[in-house]
Amino acid sequence: MQAFTKITATVAPLDRANVDTDAIIPKQFLKSIRRAGFGPYLFDEWRYQDIGEPEMDCTNRPLKEDFVLNNSDYQSAKILLTRENFGCGSSREHAPWAIEDYGFRAIIAPSFADIFYNNCFKNGLLPIVLSAELVDDLFSEVAAGYELQIDLEAQTITTPDGKVIKFDVDESRKYRLFNGLDDIALTLKQSDKIKAYEAERAKRAPWLFVAQ
C-alpha cells in the first residue's frame, strides 16, 4: 500500500451530500476481477454523457461539462472536498480503488459512511472529518489553483493563507497509513493470540469448531 505522509495539492469541490458508492463507481465496473484501472470510470454517470461499460476506452467519451472533474480548474486535484455521509451504500472497495486510481489521495467531508471510511485506509487514501462549518468555509474558499497542504504526522491541514486546521485520526490507522503497512502481515504476527483465543472459545462454543 502507498504510504501517506504529506501532500500539497489542488482541491476539487463536489458539492453533494450522501454521495453513494453506486455513484462513485457504477455496478457494471464491479465485474472486473482486477484491483486496478477503475479511475477512468470514477463517477461515471455524472462525468460522461454516454453509458459506461467495463473496459471501455474513455478518452473520446462525451463529457458532462458541468461536472467538477471535467472543469479544467481541478484537473490535477488530489484532494476531494465533499459533503456529509460520503461513500454511503455498498461496501464495494472498488469505490476507494477508483478514487485512488484517479489520483486522489485525501477526501475531506463532515462525515463518511463507516465501511467506506475503513476501506480508504486500506488503500493509501486519507479520509478527513471536519465540522460542517469548516467544510462550508473550505467550499467558499475553493477556486482555481486553490491548494491545501495535508500533513498526516502533524494531523493538520494548512490553507493558502496559512490557517492551520487540526484533524483527528486513530493512532493505529495513522501508523499503518503513514508507513504503508500490510495489515495481514501485522495480524499474522499475533498468530499465537489467535490460536489461544480459538482454544478458549472452543470450550464455550464447541459447535463452531466442528469440521464442516
Added chain:
Amino acid sequence: MSAQTLYDKLWHDHVVHTEEDGSSLIYIDRQLIHEVTSPQAFESLRLQGRAPWRTDRNLAVADHNVPTTDRSVGIADPISRLQVETLDKNCTEFGITEFDMSDLRQGIVHVVGPEQGATLPGMTVVCGDSHTSTHGASAALAFGIGTSEVEHALATQCLIQKKSKNFLIKVDGQVGAGVTAKDIVLAIIGAIGTAGGNGYAIEFAGSAITSLSMEGRMTVCNMAIEAGARAGMIAVDDTTINYYRDRPYSPKGDDWYMAERVWQKLHSDDGAVFDKVVEVDATTIKPQVTWGTSPEMVVSIDAEVPNPVDEYDVVKQKSMQNALQYMGLKAGQAITDIQVDKVFIGSCTNSRIEDIRAAATMVEGKKVAKNIKLALIVPGSGLVKQQAEQEGLDKIFIAAGFEWREPGCSMCLAMNADKLEEGERCASTSNRNFEGRQGYGGRTHLVSPEMAAAAAIEGHFVDIRNWV
C-alpha cells in the same frame, strides 16, 4: 460486571486483543463470500503465498451476476461469466465450500446463510457486502467489509476493528394491517436519516420487532446499513431458537442444547446503557414509499411528494431538488398517482418465503396492469423457490402475468441482465433507490412486497390498507 448491551456482549465475546488506542483484533466465526468482492482477495492471497486460516468457516455462493432465466445456457455476458467462473476456481483451489449456480441451495448470500444455519446467533459474520447486517436478526454481530478485509479474514480469521457506539431503536405497539417489517425499517430511516446510524451498532427492540418472524427481522436488520449502521441486531428469543433448530449447519446433538443455553443470554441486560435511543410508535406507521434517490427520502402512501422549499437545510434542499429532477416527479404530486413501468419483488431485503407468500396473497386471481412492462418475482434461493412452488405460489404469479425467475440479486443492482431502461420507473422491494442502481437512468421506489404486488396489479401505487 456492569449491565451490557447485546452488542457489548457480542463484541467482548470475540476480542482476541485490544491495542492502546482501542482498535481490536476481532475473531470472525463466519465469512460469506460472493463473486464480486472476492476475486482480488484470492488473487492477493495467491501473490503473497498465504493460505486461509480456516477454510471451513467460509461459505461461498455466486449471486450478483447470475442470470435469473434458464441457467442451462450459462451466462451470456462474458465479463459476468468470467467473474462467476473465477469464484468457482478460487473455491476449488482454496478448498472453500461453494453452492454453485446449479446447486439447489444457491441463492442470495444473505438468504442462504440463515437458511442453511451457516450464520447463527452469537456469531461474528462478515461478507464483502454491506447487507451482511441482515444476519444480525439472529443476534449475531454481522457487518459488511471491503475486499482488503475479505482477504484479511481469509488469511487470519480476524479483523482489526474499533468498537462502535450503542444505538437502541425501540419500536413498540402493533402495526396495522398492510404494514410490514419493510415499512417499519423505511419509517425508521425516514426518521433518523441515512447517516443517523453512522458510527453505531443498532439494536432493534420493542414489541413490534419481537412480534416479527425471523424473515421480517432479517428485513429490518438488512436495512440497518441504509440508516448508516454497519450492524443491526435483534435479541434472541423463542422465534430465533425455533428458526435455527435442524438447519443443515446448525449445531447437532449435545452441541445444540449447549448452544441454546448460550444463545438465551444474547440480549441487552436490564439497565444497559445506550449512547443513543430512539423510540418509534408502531401504530403510527403506514405503508411507506420512497420518492427520491436516498432511502431517507420516504413518505407514507397517503402523502404527497415533498416540496424542497419546505426544507430549511440548504444542502438537503439541493439534494431534494436533484432527486425530484432525477425521479421525474413534481412536488405535491400524490404518491398514489405515480405510475410504474416495472415491478421487482426480490433482493436480500424481501425474497424470503414469507415475502413471496405475502405478494402472492395480493395478486391471487388478479392480472398485472397493462402499463406494466415487466413484473418479476425473484426468490432469494433455490430452496425458497422450491418451497414456493410446492405451495403453488408460482402458478398464482404466472397466472397474474408475473415472471417467475431463478434466484439471485437480479434487479436490485442490475449486474445481470435484469435492469431498468433509462427513465423507467420501478416499484421495488429492494433496499437502495440510488441513481442508476437498477439500471442507467432508472427510477426506483422502495416498497414492501405487498405494496409492490398491488402496484403491479393497479399500474400505480395504491394504499393497500383500503385496497381489495
